Amino acid sequence: MGTRRPILEAHALPAAAYADEHFFDVEREEVFATSWVCVGIHDELSKPGSAIVRLVAGRSVILTRNTSGELRGFLNACRHRGTRLLDGDCTLGSTIRCPYHRWGYDLDGNLVSTPQFADAGVDRFDTADYGLHTVRVAVWQCLVFVCLSEETLPIEAWFGDLDQRLAGYRLADWHSHQTLPVEIEANWKLISENFQEYYHLCWVHPELARVSRVRDHYRYQGPGMYCGQTTTPISSDERGDWATMPPAEGLDPSDSASGRFIALFPNVLLSILPNHICVMRLEAIAPGVTHETCTWLLPPSTGHVPDEDFAVTRDFWLDLNAEDIDIVQRGQRGLATGGYTPGRLSPRFEEPLHRFHNMLADRFNGVPRIPDGDESDDQPLYGTGVNPLPWRMVESQTREGN
Ligand code: FES
Ligand SMILES: [Fe+2]
Numbered sequence: 001m002g003t004r005r006p007i008l009e010a011h012a013l014p015a016a017a018y019a020d021e022h023f024f025d026v027e028r029e030e031v032f033a034t035s036w037v038c039v040g041i042h043d044e045l046s047k048p049g050s051a052i053v054r055l056v057a058g059r060s061v062i063l064t065r066n067t068s069g070e071l072r073g074f075l076n077a078c079r080h081r082g083t084r085l086l087d088g089d090c091t092l093g094s095t096i097r098c099p100y101h102r103w104g105y106d107l108d109g110n111l112v113s114t115p116q117f118a119d120a121g122v123d124r125f126d127t128a129d130y131g132l133h134t135v136r137v138a139v140w141q142c143l144v145f146v147c148l149s150e151e152t153l154p155i156e157a158w159f160g161d162l163d164q165r166l167a168g169y170r171l172a173d174w175h176s177h178q179t180l181p182v183e184i185e186a187n188w189k190l191i192s193e194n195f196q197e198y199y200h201l202c203w204v205h206p207e208l209a210r211v212s213r214v215r216d217h218y219r220y221q222g223p224g225m226y227c228g229q230t231t232t233p234i235s236s237d238e239r240g241d242w243a244t245m246p247p248a249e250g251l252d253p254s255d256s257a258s259g260r261f262i263a264l265f266p267n268v269l270l271s272i273l274p275n276h277i278c279v280m281r282l283e284a285i286a287p288g289v290t291h292e293t294c295t296w297l298l299p300p301s302t303g304h305v306p307d308e309d310f311a312v313t314r315d316f317w318l319d320l321n322a323e324d325i326d327i328v329q330r331g332q333r334g335l336a337t338g339g340y341t342p343g344r345l346s347p348r349f350e351e352p353l354h355r356f357h358n359m360l361a362d363r364f365n366g367v368p369r370i371p372d373g374d375e376s377d378d379q380p381l382y383g384t385g386v387n388p389l390p391w392r393m394v395e396s397q398t399r400e401g402n
Contacts, residue, residue, distance in 0.1 A: 028058055056135075105131065199348075227356050
């Protein structure tokens with residue numbers, strides 16, 4: 001298959017990968033049931049008793065914190081006769097109680113009450129055997145993840161060097177400012193791929209292309225389950241849409257001059273700017289339907305932000321997103337009905353898609369590989385360098401060297 005060929009000869013994925021029901025079902029098991037899947041933002045679980053309910057690879061999962069504040073994840077079905085326990089996000093007391101026959105579970109998932117159950121006698125019944133089924137959970141940076149597989153590497157290994165790359169932002173301290181749901185009539189992979197390449201920038205986003213120039217894009221990929229790019233400088237902006245709020249305090253010169261755009265495998269599109277983050281979390285609903293949840297986070301050093309200032313930044317994103325949604329929905333229509341046979345990828349602009357497609361192929365084939373990072377001597381192939389210093393630093397170093 002063309003995915004496994006080197007980038008200079010590689011093909012895009014076949015249409016079935018985006019439009020076929022059977023492929024979608026297999027992908028749910030091979031990709032979403034074996035990966036670290038993002039289910040929310042850390043502060044959705046910061047209040048005592050807060051619980052969120054999310055669908056991961058077709059399984060309903062409850063996330064909450066136990067009485068010691070540790071994150072816990074459970075499958076959302078009673079161990080008596082399987083009834084759904086929670087309908088959606090809520091605040092729990094000390095127990096999760098089934099509405100059917102009132103079995104109760106503590107916040108570690110232990111079965112702690114079974115009203116009238118044993119009164120008439122029941123043999124070899126030990127409540128310790130009927131606690132909720134647990135799932136692996138993790139908070140990574142500002143995000144919360146679930147992994148249904150026991151075999152998958154720990155999340156720190158999954159994301160490779162990203163923790164280190166992002167360390168300067170201290171994202172675990174940032175807080176959610178606003179969240180908006182968006183429904184997109186396109187396969188989740190089309191949305192991620194579109195985020196990963198800036199080939200379309202000039203034609204789909206003529207406004208953005210003025211403030212985020214193609215030549216300011218660089219690669220930002222080390223070892224890890226992600227595809228990344230950075231723009232440095234972030235903006236040479238007449239409009240200032242991304243600059244209405246103050247930058248985070250304490251960023252180094254590179255972080256404070258750059259935008260980091262990282263597609264976390266499989267389901268997060270993470271955009272980190274010096275003064276805000278935009279997280280787009282994707283939920284694959286059907287081959288041609290994806291729910292996207294957009295959350296903007298602000299750094300801890302940012303105090304009160306007037307609504308009109310935030311709105312400038314948010315609306316810039318929404319305009320941009322609307323342009324992307326239009327084109328990916330059109331992509332979906334073409335793939336679903338156009339008799340598409342796989343085309344070729346541009347090494348210059350679409351190598352991240354090749355990396356992404358190979359991560360998918362690895363999951364489908366049970367290969368537990370974490371991709372390597374870019375080599376700096378790949379520059380002639382990709383047109384730009386790898387993870388550069390901001391231009392001001394380069395300029396000042398050049399001046400000092402003269
Ligand atoms: S199904 Fe939950 S208590 Fe009976
Ligand atoms: Fe775009």
